[in-house]
Amino acid sequence: MGISVSPITPDFVAEIGDVDLSRPLAPDDLAAVKQAFWTYAVLIFPEQRLSAEQHLDFARQFGPLEAPSNVGKSGKKLRLRPELADVSNLDHEGSILARENFLTAFQMGNRLWHTDASFRRTPSLCSLLYAQVVPPIGGHTEFADQRAAYDALPEALRRQIQGRVAEHSIFISRGRMGLTEFDPEDLRRLPPVPQALVRTIPQTGRKSLYVAAHAGRIFGMPEAEGRALIDRLIAHATRREFVYTHRWRERDLVMWDNRCTLHRGTAFDDARFKRDLQRATVSDVANSCEQEGIPLPDTRQAG
Ligand code: OGA
Numbered sequence: 001m002g003i004s005v006s007p008i009t010p011d012f013v014a015e016i017g018d019v020d021l022s023r024p025l026a027p028d029d030l031a032a033v034k035q036a037f038w039t040y041a042v043l044i045f046p047e048q049r050l051s052a053e054q055h056l057d058f059a060r061q062f063g064p065l066e067a068p069s070n071v072g073k074s075g076k077k078l079r080l081r082p083e084l085a086d087v088s089n090l091d092h093e094g095s096i097l098a099r100e101n102f103l104t105a106f107q108m109g110n111r112l113w114h115t116d117a118s119f120r121r122t123p124s125l126c127s128l129l130y131a132q133v134v135p136p137i138g139g140h141t142e143f144a145d146q147r148a149a150y151d152a153l154p155e156a157l158r159r160q161i162q163g164r165v166a167e168h169s170i171f172i173s174r175g176r177m178g179l180t181e182f183d184p185e186d187l188r189r190l191p192p193v194p195q196a197l198v199r200t201i202p203q204t205g206r207k208s209l210y211v212a213a214h215a216g217r218i219f220g221m222p223e224a225e226g227r228a229l230i231d232r233l234i235a236h237a238t239r240r241e242f243v244y245t246h247r248w249r250e251r252d253l254v255m256w257d258n259r260c261t262l263h264r265g266t267a268f269d270d271a272r273f274k275r276d277l278q279r280a281t282v283s284d285v286a287n288s289c290e291q292e293g294i295p296l297p298d299t300r301q302a303g
């Protein structure tokens with residue numbers, strides 16, 4: 001028997017059953033998972049029992065792994081192996097982090113609408129997040145369909161943003177959270193990068209908005225106007241009709257297409273409950289401007 005696909009929404013989110021991700025998938029099953037992934041953009045695989053290696057092996061079926069950015073962790077002990085992003089409120093010994101810890105504040109950036117690694121020149125194709133421990137209430141993850149958001153844009157706004165490029169940086173999203181003090185080595189490692197505002201998903205030909213809390217100015221526009229436009233686009237792109245809220249169960253693996261979704265974590269009592277999620281991240285094939293055939297602007301020039 002092959003995998004089963006159970007849509008949660010008509011064309012954005014589906015649950016996948018009759019599949020055991022701890023073992024290599026038969027070629028037909030892998031092809032069916034990929035087909036479902038391009039049709040939907042968020043797939044949920046309930047009841048998976050995965051070691052770190054099995055989680056990473058499944059992720060590798062979609063492309064090369066991207067190393068976590070680990071901002072604020074240089075020289076610090078990691079709780080997980082270095083290929084996995086630690087999306088938890090735990091320190092390296094598994095205890096709940098103090099609320100005033102830099103890492104807690106930094107992680108809080110995940111509560112803003114974003115797409116993973118748009119702050120890297122070659123951003124992420126997809127993320128695969130696996131839940132080990134979930135809090136009894138709160139701590140959900142919301143996903144917004146950026147293809148549907150693009151389709152619903154007024155024609156004049158579509159024309160205004162076509163071919164435009166924004167600058168993305170992880171320090172822009174953390175700046176929005178009020179964080180201003182960063183390790184100079186982290187700043188050097190993760191310089192701002194250009195990304196197209198509109199992208200085309202090669203597997204389906206569908207157009208998608210590509211914005212995020214990481215986006216700051218828009219090239220060729222005064223800074224304030226560009227930032228206002230980014231905020232307006234994010235507000236549009238996250239209207240309730242485009243959003244699915246995932247309520248985690250332990251052993252869920254959820255994967256999403258970072259090219260055409262936004263996501264954010266919701267609040268929970270993080271001083272009281274443990275939440276332990278681990279993320280494998282797969283790189284895209286090239287920068288979004290390169291994929292769209294837009295010349296790369298010089299990120300050192302203002303305006
Ligand atoms: C992520 C992320 C949100 C959450 O893992 O990339 O943004 O709900 N997670 O933990």
Ligand code: MN
Pocket residue numbers: 110114115116263
């Ligand atoms: Mn994220």
